[in-house]
Amino acid sequence: MHRWTDLRQVPADLGPSVVTIGNFDGVHRGHRSVLTRMVRSARALGGSAVAVTFHPHPAQVHRPGETPELITGLADRLDLLAATGLDAVLLIDYTLEFAQLLPEEFVRSYLVEGLQARTVVVGRDVRFGRDNAGDLATMIRLGEDHGFDVEVIEDIHGPQDASRRWSSTWVRELLAAGDVAGAADILGRPHRVRGTVVHGDARGRDLGYPTANLGQDMRGTVPADGVYAGWLRRPGLPDGLPDGYLPVAISIGTNPTFDEVQRRVEAYVLDRTDLDLYDEEVVLELVARLRPTVRFDTVEDLVTQMAKDVARARDLLAPGPLVLGASEAD
Known part of the structure; x- marks a missing residue:
C-alpha cells in the first residue's frame, strides 16, 4: 500500500x-x-x-x-x-x-x-x-x-446489538469497562497497545514473574485496570523467526499491594525468564480480562493469585492466536 x-x-x-x-x-x-x-x-x-x-x-x-x-x-x-x-x-x-x-x-x-x-x-x-x-x-x-x-x-x-452501529465510540466504552473481548467483537481482532519496553523496579522478577514494562509513550487506548490474557508481538523481528509472537499475562494498574501511584502496563511472557526485551518496541494484544486489580494483604497472597492468573491465561491462550481472532480477516 x-x-x-x-x-x-x-x-x-x-x-x-x-x-x-x-x-x-x-x-x-x-x-x-x-x-x-x-x-x-x-x-x-x-x-x-x-x-x-x-x-x-x-x-x-x-x-x-x-x-x-x-x-x-x-x-x-x-x-x-x-x-x-x-x-x-x-x-x-x-x-x-x-x-x-x-x-x-x-x-x-x-x-x-x-x-x-x-x-x-x-x-x-x-x-x-x-x-x-x-x-x-x-x-x-x-x-x-x-x-x-x-x-x-x-x-x-453488529450481531451482538442490532440497535447500535459498530463505532469507535462503542469500542472506547468497552475498553473503559475492561471488556476487551467485547471490543474485539467490534474490532474483528484483539485490541492493541504498542510501546517500548523500559526498565522497571524488577519487582516482578523478584516474585518469579519477570515482566516487560511499557514506557509512558504507549500508543493505543489502555483499557481499565486489571489482569488480562493476551499476546506480545515483536514487530522488529523478521517474519517466521521464533519468539515473534508470545503468550502473556498482562497487568494494568498501580500495583496497590505495594502502594504505588503510577499506572503501569506490564506483561509476563508465560513460562519464560530468558528474554531480553529492553528498548524493544512491542505490541500487546489483549484477548480477555481475567480479573480486576485488587490489593492483597500480603505478598504471599499476591504471588498465589499470580500463579492462578498465569494458569488461566495459559489455558485460555492454548488454542493459539489465529483461533482467538488475531487474524486481520473478518
Whole structure:
C-alpha cells in the first residue's frame, strides 16, 4: 500500500480512483466492511482504492485536552488499513489552516484534481470543509459538478446489538469497562497497545514473574485496570523467526499491594525468564480480562493469585492466536 503525506507524491498517472474519507480510529469491522467494498469497486473500475485520513485527529486540533485517547496509534492504523487491500492512503497533516478549506476547495483540490476520484464513498453523516459545512447533499452536488459518483454507505450493525452501529465510540466504552473481548467483537481482532519496553523496579522478577514494562509513550487506548490474557508481538523481528509472537499475562494498574501511584502496563511472557526485551518496541494484544486489580494483604497472597492468573491465561491462550481472532480477516 502506498502511503502519501502530500498531494505532490500522488503519481500523475494514478488514473481513476474510488475514494473514501475518514479518521478510521481502530479500523473496526464497520470500517473494514466499507473499505473492502471500495477495493472491489476499484477493481471492477480498473482503478485504485484510496482512503483519505488525517493526523493528528481533527478533534485533537480543535479541542486539545478534551478528546478521548485514540484506539490505535498511527502506525497500527496504517497497518490495519493496508490489510484491507487498499492501494493507497493519503495521510493529511490536519492543521487549523487546513481546516479553513471550504468544502468546494477540499473536494476540488484533494478528491478531483489530486486523486482523480471517479467514485467517492461516504456515510450519511459525512461532514467536511470549514466548520463542517459540507454534508452529504454538498458532496452529491459537487459530484455532479465534477463528474464523480457518490456511494452512500449505510450504518453497519453488529450481531451482538442490532440497535447500535459498530463505532469507535462503542469500542472506547468497552475498553473503559475492561471488556476487551467485547471490543474485539467490534474490532474483528484483539485490541492493541504498542510501546517500548523500559526498565522497571524488577519487582516482578523478584516474585518469579519477570515482566516487560511499557514506557509512558504507549500508543493505543489502555483499557481499565486489571489482569488480562493476551499476546506480545515483536514487530522488529523478521517474519517466521521464533519468539515473534508470545503468550502473556498482562497487568494494568498501580500495583496497590505495594502502594504505588503510577499506572503501569506490564506483561509476563508465560513460562519464560530468558528474554531480553529492553528498548524493544512491542505490541500487546489483549484477548480477555481475567480479573480486576485488587490489593492483597500480603505478598504471599499476591504471588498465589499470580500463579492462578498465569494458569488461566495459559489455558485460555492454548488454542493459539489465529483461533482467538488475531487474524486481520473478518
